[in-house]
Amino acid sequence: MASKQRAVSRLIAQAGQMLLAHGAESTLVGSITQRIGLAAGVDEVEVSLSASSLVVTTVKGEHCITTARRSPDKGLNMRVVTEVQRICIMMEKGIFDYQLAQHKLNRISPKRYNRWLVVVMIGLSCAAFSRLAGGDWAVFIMTFIASAMGMIVRQEFGHRHFNPLVNFAITAFVTTLISAQAVIYDIGSHPEIVMASSVLMLVPGFPLINSVADMLKGYVNMGIARFVFASLLTLATCLGIVGAMNLTNVLGWVQ
Known part of the structure; x- marks a missing residue:
């Protein structure tokens, strides 16, 4: 009995660890871990969460x-979150026992989209914002180039496991440096829109949404x-933007 409880406790802790590490909100982490524990046969599950760790108690x-x-x-990865939720549901239905659930959990991998597909889609999304802001096609193309190049830099630094704050600052610097060329060479009808739109990929929307959701739900x-x-990521982005503006002596959308 004790050995089964230890195995279930490890299963719960690993599931919570994966959810927390890949961007799930705190309420979901607490709910899924408790449901897994009850489905595995323990009487009670208590989970305490912090920013970079969790403590699980089973009774x-x-x-x-x-x-x-x-x-x-x-990093955010909803595939991991949904796979853990699927395992929880299978346990509640009696299809998985705790041993099979552990096996399935170990096989979950955070698969990602092709990096070049991400680069193209990020470039198009930022360029679309520039069109919505009133830019012409020249502005659209410059925004696409600046944001796509910035995304490549972000991916390279992320692949090398740089601190996220350093990553965001350097990405913002490079992106603004490229987009400033539209203002310097007067490309398009409103070249300052390029500088504002190309860095929108660095807005930490998901962490901000999760932070508000956590506070509203008691965490x-x-x-x-x-x-x-999220605020530190925003600050790092601002430092990169300001550094590039000072280097090129282009104030762009600040004017």
Whole structure:
């Protein structure tokens, strides 16, 4: 019985660790871990979350086991989140036992889209914003080039596991440096729109949404931690933009 409870506790901790590391909101992490534990046969599951770790306690009869796991941020990946949810549902339906669930959990991998597809789509999305802001096709093309090149830089630094703050600052610097050429050479009807639109890919929307959701649902500490991290990413982006503007002596959309 004790060995089964230890295995279930590890299963719960690993599931929570994966959810937290890949961008799930705190309420979802707490709910899924508790449901997995109850489906696996323990009497009670308690989960305590922090910005980079979680503590799981399971109770079975009079026996209590507590385990802690670090959960460093591994980037947003909804495939991992949905796969963990699917395992939870299968356990609740009785299709998976805790051993099969552990096997399935170990096989989950954070698959990502082709990097060049991401580059093209990011470039098109930022360029579309430039058109919505009133830019012509020359502005559209310059925005596409600047944001696509910036995304390549972001991917390269991310692949080499640089600090996200450094990554965002350098990406913003390179993107603004390229987009400033539209203002310098007066490309398009409103070249300053290029500078504003090309850095929109660096807006940390998901962390900000999660931070507000966490605070509204009672996870105030988690919400504050996520809000501070999103704010730091925004600050790093601003530093990169300002640095490129000072280097090129182009104020662009600040004017």
